[in-house]
Amino acid sequence: MMDSTLVRTAFFVSDGTGITAETLGHSLLTQFEGVKLRQVRMPFINSAEKARECVARISQAARDDGVRPIIFTTLVEPDLNTILRQTDALCLSFFETFIGPLEIELAVKSTHTIGRSHSSTDSNSYKDRMEAINYTLGHDDGITIQGLEEADVILVGVSRCGKTPTSLYLAMQFGLKAANYPLIPEDFDRRALPEGLDKHRAKLFGLTIQPERLQVIRNERRPNSRYAAIENCKQEVAEAEKLMRKEGIRWLDSSTKSIEEISTTILQEIDLERNCY
Amino acid sequence: MMDSTLVRTAFFVSDGTGITAETLGHSLLTQFEGVKLRQVRMPFINSAEKARECVARISQAARDDGVRPIIFTTLVEPDLNTILRQTDALCLSFFETFIGPLEIELAVKSTHTIGRSHSSTDSNSYKDRMEAINYTLGHDDGITIQGLEEADVILVGVSRCGKTPTSLYLAMQFGLKAANYPLIPEDFDRRALPEGLDKHRAKLFGLTIQPERLQVIRNERRPNSRYAAIENCKQEVAEAEKLMRKEGIRWLDSSTKSIEEISTTILQEIDLERNCY
Numbered sequence: 001m002m003d004s005t006l007v008r009t010a011f012f013v014s015d016g017t018g019i020t021a022e023t024l025g026h027s028l029l030t031q032f033e034g035v036k037l038r039q040v041r042m043p044f045i046n047s048a049e050k051a052r053e054c055v056a057r058i059s060q061a062a063r064d065d066g067v068r069p070i071i072f073t074t075l076v077e078p079d080l081n082t083i084l085r086q087t088d089a090l091c092l093s094f095f096e097t098f099i100g101p102l103e104i105e106l107a108v109k110s111t112h113t114i115g116r117s118h119s120s121t122d123s124n125s126y127k128d129r130m131e132a133i134n135y136t137l138g139h140d141d142g143i144t145i146q147g148l149e150e151a152d153v154i155l156v157g158v159s160r161c162g163k164t165p166t167s168l169y170l171a172m173q174f175g176l177k178a179a180n181y182p183l184i185p186e187d188f189d190r191r192a193l194p195e196g197l198d199k200h201r202a203k204l205f206g207l208t209i210q211p212e213r214l215q216v217i218r219n220e221r222r223p224n225s226r227y228a229a230i231e232n233c234k235q236e237v238a239e240a241e242k243l244m245r246k247e248g249i250r251w252l253d254s255s256t257k258s259i260e261e262i263s264t265t266i267l268q269e270i271d272l273e274r275n276c277y
Numbered sequence: 278m279m280d281s282t283l284v285r286t287a288f289f290v291s292d293g294t295g296i297t298a299e300t301l302g303h304s305l306l307t308q309f310e311g312v313k314l315r316q317v318r319m320p321f322i323n324s325a326e327k328a329r330e331c332v333a334r335i336s337q338a339a340r341d342d343g344v345r346p347i348i349f350t351t352l353v354e355p356d357l358n359t360i361l362r363q364t365d366a367l368c369l370s371f372f373e374t375f376i377g378p379l380e381i382e383l384a385v386k387s388t389h390t391i392g393r394s395h396s397s398t399d400s401n402s403y404k405d406r407m408e409a410i411n412y413t414l415g416h417d418d419g420i421t422i423q424g425l426e427e428a429d430v431i432l433v434g435v436s437r438c439g440k441t442p443t444s445l446y447l448a449m450q451f452g453l454k455a456a457n458y459p460l461i462p463e464d465f466d467r468r469a470l471p472e473g474l475d476k477h478r479a480k481l482f483g484l485t486i487q488p489e490r491l492q493v494i495r496n497e498r499r500p501n502s503r504y505a506a507i508e509n510c511k512q513e514v515a516e517a518e519k520l521m522r523k524e525g526i527r528w529l530d531s532s533t534k535s536i537e538e539i540s541t542t543i544l545q546e547i548d549l550e551r552n553c554y
Contacts, residue, residue, distance in 0.1 A: 031376060033390075044542075111309070165410050165411075256398060268321075
């Protein structure tokens with residue numbers, strides 16, 4: 001999908017997955033509004049031969065574009081970095097830049113181990129993340145009230161306010177077991193939380209949403225339904241907020257927040273940071 | 278959860294979620310095996326007042342630890358960076374380091390907009406990701422064969438070989454609609470793919486796994502079951518590989534790969550990169 005209006009190419013070069021290089025590169029590029037770059041991911045560049053192939057591809061892009069590419073790289077090996085620099089490009093090498101100061105500060109030589117960031121399937125934190133994903137999928141949308149004592153956090157809120165993607169993000173990024181329960185009209189009629197949640201009040205966190213935004217989201221799902229009607233959305237949101245207020249549940253408004261922002265805010269609020277590395 | 282054996286603190290300081298700062302910091306720290314740091318996330322540091330609170334907390338950690346902390350920061354605002362540098366710490370400031378060279382290269386001033394990385398809920402790529410998550414959840418574990426024409430990729434493999442977490446990662450990180458289908462004994466008996474997948478052969482990608490690893494994973498789920506028995510695992514894996522070979526489906530072995538590595542490899546293989554930023 002080449003876009004001919006884009007005249008410059010960005011490469012994300014890594015000896016591992018390239019996810020860190022891409023995250024960092026994207027982050028920098030968000031600061032240049034309107035600048036569009038063709039983007040090419042070059043993962044698993046873990047040998048001199050692959051590095052040279054990579055250089056050939058970057059040089060080709062330079063010729064095709066008529067302007068030198070930008071490289072965002074997390075290559076660890078000095079030799080591979082040296083090869084990469086043989087092409088005419090702006091090369092932002094994250095590890096090369098920061099490993100030196102860190103080695104001095106920690107008074108330890110780095111291991112220069114390639115492909116470390118996303119490869120440790122045997123680490124406890126990786127296992128915790130996989131277990132958290134399984135747990136979260138098994139406790140999505142009020143499927144069960146079994147096993148809630150294991151939950152790190154339990155999200156509540158009206159249908160389609162963002163509970164499911166937030167729960168999955170909390171599990172995948174932070175390794176948290178995140179259950180979620182919809183607040184539905186019969187809860188409002190009973191003026192009580194869904195059954196079984198009472199005992200776990202300290203883990204409860206609410207999401208709310210502006211009714212107008214909820215209407216848009218629900219309408220995509222079930223066009224022109226009573227479910228998506230603005231009057232119904234307004235009423236459900238008002239009832240949910242009333243219930244959360246009565247039950248003393250902390251909540252935040254998800255209307256204009258990304259799942260990353262919602263998740264980070266929840267982490268702060270419930271103080272669930274895992275502080276040890 | 279303070280661990281008294283850890284004598285030094287790392288801070289991830291950001292005007293946004295801190296996820297980029299943490300990704301960078303973790304990535305660098307994987308290069309220092311055996312070095313353990315207390316880790317503190319400081320997100321949403323978007324004002325001088327909050328930056329000064331942050332400095333106070335970092336200075337306190339320096340006093341408590343008796344050694345200066347390490348700061349990984351993605352603060353954009355020069356003024357906030359200046360405040361942060363008033364504390365005695367090793368400060369690795371990601372934007373400060375790399376925005377300058379990028380501004381020169383792109384011949385454009387950066388916008389210095391704070392909290393950009395994970396905040397654009399109105400962007401198309403964010404909406405695509407949310408839609409992909411919903412799609413993927415709705416097409417997990419062979420729930421339905423409806424709507425497969427919309428899938429970007431369809432994973433197949435024996436039960437518990439990693440299809441679900443990989444599908445979710447593909448959706449969440451890359452915005453891909455990833456369906457997944459188990460290959461089960463009745464497929465092996467019929468010597469054919471699950472019904473409905475034939476038409477979508479070009480999107481199929483297989484995961485396989487070492488039987489010994491599969492046994493461990495299944496045994497955690499259903500201890501001492503026939504399902505988890507090594508003989509059964511061996512047979513299922515052999516049958517699944519035979520079927521995938523017969524059907525000409527590309528596959529990879531997930532046994533020692535993280536979901537990040539599996540996902541990145543799949544992206545490369547099926548050439549599903551979205552090249553435009």
